[in-house]
Amino acid sequence: MSFWKKIFGSNEEITMTTTNIMKPVYYLLPLQWSLYYYMTTSEWRKFREYVKTVNPQWEKCDCPKGCKANSLDEKWQYNHENHIKRFITAKYICPGCHWLKTPPWRIDLWLRIEQGIVPDITEDGHIIRCLGWNIEKVKLLRERDMLEHRKEIEEKTRIESEVKSGKADIAYWKIDLSLLKGYGYTDSEISEFTRRMNNLEQKRISKKEAG
Numbered sequence: 001m002s003f004w005k006k007i008f009g010s011n012e013e014i015t016m017t018t019t020n021i022m023k024p025v026y027y028l029l030p031l032q033w034s035l036y037y038y039m040t041t042s043e044w045r046k047f048r049e050y051v052k053t054v055n056p057q058w059e060k061c062d063c064p065k066g067c068k069a070n071s072l073d074e075k076w077q078y079n080h081e082n083h084i085k086r087f088i089t090a091k092y093i094c095p096g097c098h099w100l101k102t103p104p105w106r107i108d109l110w111l112r113i114e115q116g117i118v119p120d121i122t123e124d125g126h127i128i129r130c131l132g133w134n135i136e137k138v139k140l141l142r143e144r145d146m147l148e149h150r151k152e153i154e155e156k157t158r159i160e161s162e163v164k165s166g167k168a169d170i171a172y173w174k175i176d177l178s179l180l181k182g183y184g185y186t187d188s189e190i191s192e193f194t195r196r197m198n199n200l201e202q203k204r205i206s207k208k209e210a211g
Contacts, residue, residue, distance in 0.1 A: 067094035096126025
């Protein structure tokens with residue numbers, strides 16, 4: 001899926017305005033729904049500095065070889081019962097570990113490999129060289145990722161059809177950024193970031209720098 005990271009089906013029921021028939025509600029969790037995509041370039045740079053201040057040992061990743069940590073990873077908690085995505089913390093990790101823990105990035109690489117745009121992963125790759133994986137384990141990860149990717153596309157198509165035909169409704173997850181206070185942000189700043197992220201029609205902010 002290009003925009004929706006995951007579509008979670010819910011058995012919650014709502015009453016249609018014209019009949020008493022109850023319909024399922026599908027809660028949508030946007031892809032790229034993170035601080036990186038909703039902060040301006042200057043705001044993101046400021047956030048990176050805040051994280052460095054909170055974590056003095058930020059330059060070293062926790063991976064076995066302690067690779068240089070220069071990619072900022074946001075950690076989120078997902079409350080599936082109430083459909084709330086909550087910011088927990090942020091930490092610098094190395095680009096290889098960041099790629100491994102980010103399914104959309106993995107899918108993007110697998111697709112580009114399939115299209116012949118980039119070469120396949122070799123033994124020089126981070127997950128092999130540093131994390132101790134072998135080629136066979138990488139292949140199993142790719143197969144699992146692509147299977148899930150295809151299932152999500154099929155699910156998205158089915159749900160779009162149900163909504164279009166009036167058999168189902170959609171709702172959206174909410175965001176909780178309250179723990180940004182731990183990085184020095186004021187209530188007004190947190191409210192502004194929350195407003196941007198909950199306004200799903202607002203275009204995500206494009207940045208040139210990575211992670």
